[in-house]
Amino acid sequence: MLAAGLLLTACTSSSGASQPAARPSSDAVVVTAGPVTAEPSSAVLPGATRPGSVPPVVGNGPRIGNRVALTFDADMTDTMLRRMAADPTLSFANRKVIDILERTGTPATFFLTGEWVEAYPDVTRRLAGNPAFELANHTYRHQAFKSPCYSLPPIAPAQMTEDVAHTFDVIAPYGGRQTRYFRFPGLCYDDAALRALAPLGVTVVQGDVVSGDPNATAAQPIVHAVLTGVRPGSIVVMHITEANARFTDEALQPILDGLRARGLRPVPLSDLFR
Numbered sequence: 001m002l003a004a005g006l007l008l009t010a011c012t013s014s015s016g017a018s019q020p021a022a023r024p025s026s027d028a029v030v031v032t033a034g035p036v037t038a039e040p041s042s043a044v045l046p047g048a049t050r051p052g053s054v055p056p057v058v059g060n061g062p063r064i065g066n067r068v069a070l071t072f073d074a075d076m077t078d079t080m081l082r083r084m085a086a087d088p089t090l091s092f093a094n095r096k097v098i099d100i101l102e103r104t105g106t107p108a109t110f111f112l113t114g115e116w117v118e119a120y121p122d123v124t125r126r127l128a129g130n131p132a133f134e135l136a137n138h139t140y141r142h143q144a145f146k147s148p149c150y151s152l153p154p155i156a157p158a159q160m161t162e163d164v165a166h167t168f169d170v171i172a173p174y175g176g177r178q179t180r181y182f183r184f185p186g187l188c189y190d191d192a193a194l195r196a197l198a199p200l201g202v203t204v205v206q207g208d209v210v211s212g213d214p215n216a217t218a219a220q221p222i223v224h225a226v227l228t229g230v231r232p233g234s235i236v237v238m239h240i241t242e243a244n245a246r247f248t249d250e251a252l253q254p255i256l257d258g259l260r261a262r263g264l265r266p267v268p269l270s271d272l273f274r
C-alpha cells in the first residue's frame, strides 16, 4: 500500500543540487542548520515550500551515489497516553535506539508527534541537542488523515491544518535542526489532506523502505525488510516507540552493518535531497 505514486520530483531539477523546496534560485544556501545562531524563519528550514502551494510528496531521494536516510517515527495517540497512565513502566521512547545512533555517530531524522514530545521532553531535548539529528512533524496525536488507516481514529478535515501547525509549535522551542518535513500517520493521505497542508509550507516525506518494526515479533524480519529494500536514495521508515516496536533497537546495529557492507551511508534527510 505504500507509496506507489511517490516520487521525488524536486530533486531532478536542472540545477541538480536542489532539495524539495520551492526556492527561487540559490540552491546552495540554506538547508543545514548547523549551530543555531538565530531563530530561523520557517522559510529557510529544510523542507520549506511556498505556503499556499499543495506540498510535494517525497518517497525517496536521488537513486545515485550512496546516501540513504534513516527516519524514526515517534508516534503517540490518546490511547497510548491512557496506557502509560495505567502502567507507568510502559515506555514509548526507545532510548536504546538513540544510544546506538549516538555511539555510532549515525545521522537520522525523527518524525515527532506533539503528544510524544510533551510526554518525553527530556528525550526530545536529547534529540534536538545532537547536530546529526533532524526533527520533523508527524501530527499532534497520530490520527488518520485519510480513513481507514489501520486502526487510527480519523481527524476532522477542518482540524488538519491547525493540528500540524500546532505540532510545529510544540517542536520549535527545542531548537536543534528543525525542518518543515512532515509525514502522515500510517502514511495514509489523499488530496484533501494534502490541500490542508498547503498553508504550512511543508514537504511531505513518506519513504520507500518500510521496516515493519511496529508489528515485528523479532529483529530479523526488520533487518531483512530494510536490507533487501534499501538502495541509494532510500528513505527507511522505523519507529522509536519501544512498547509498540519492541525490536527496533535489536535490529538497528545489523541494519547499520548491512548498510556499510553495501556501501550505503546514512545522512539526514536534508542531505539526501542535496
Ligand SMILES: [Zn+2]
Residues within 6 Å of the ligand: 073, 074, 075, 138, 142, 184, 185, 186
Ligand atoms: Zn506514525
